[in-house]
Amino acid sequence: MPRTAPDPQPLPMPGDEAIDFGPLAGSLGFLLRLSQLQSFANFFHEMDGFNVRPGEISVLMLMAQNPGVRQGVLARALHIKRAHMTKMIRAMETAGIVTRTVPEDDRRSVELWLTDKGRKRLMAMQQPFLSHETRNTTGLTDAEEAQLKALLRKYIGLDSQGPKES
Amino acid sequence: MPRTAPDPQPLPMPGDEAIDFGPLAGSLGFLLRLSQLQSFANFFHEMDGFNVRPGEISVLMLMAQNPGVRQGVLARALHIKRAHMTKMIRAMETAGIVTRTVPEDDRRSVELWLTDKGRKRLMAMQQPFLSHETRNTTGLTDAEEAQLKALLRKYIGLDSQGPKES
DNA sequence: TATTGTTATACTCTATAACTATA
């Protein structure tokens, strides 16, 4: 059976029984965990039919943005273990959406390139992916969502990517 | 070997090679994923020696806050599958930190209660857990962290717990 | 019929170590 996407899941409990989260509601880790579950549920709902997982689309996007990126650099950037990255890339190679080359200056490493097929697949997915990202399935306003992203970027030290107003 | 906690991992890449995250840096799902990894790394660093996982401490805290909570309610609140919750609770029962009772009004269900041992374990863990949550290992100010939590609570619809100013 | 908890199975992701080939 081809993976049925779960319903968008409003996440507030069914009328059943209430529960008191207590100090847990103030735990950043707990909030991040539930938020990621919410976000992934939205992802699978929006990307249903593409048979894609969050990990794959992030790899595709980084390969598109950084042609010839080395496999280990990609793994570190996404916090995917090298052993796992090997399997992911191998599967993509088999699927014909990525090619691997060995550079002259360091013949231990592997450079990754999207094929035309890979680029097409990414182009087809990126639109619903980005729309899923911006469409407010929850109660956040656009400003709140932007602020949330900015805070998360700062939390993980990713502000070097942020827009600058020099 | 007793599980060595990883170093706090500053998360900004080692001086190695830079990578352009492109539109991925604007993806809420991606930011949430990296943020959770960061948060969990902090968790394991801070809780090293307690041999506790994020899932267990959240279960302990909710059982303490909601004595006699039914197992299924707990599972739904934490988005843990019932099958998985069964295994977790069984392990805790074996460890002597939780007892299970069958209520009269619905003999299908199971009510959960922390034992004294469970309460002690939670008390011992809660202090470093909450300090890990508030200690700013990253660049967020206290105000920013509070705002981040508020936005996440709104994102997942958990504001019913929030303070109200009637 | 539906629900609660249980059991069993499988799959994904992760963690670790050992191995090679290069450096």
Place this chain on the structure above:
DNA sequence: TATAGTTATAGAGTATAACAATA
């Protein structure tokens, strides 16, 4: 010696379905 990628293995976490007891 150290590093990049690979291979193999084991373990968590998760998803699913089938089942018994109860509603």
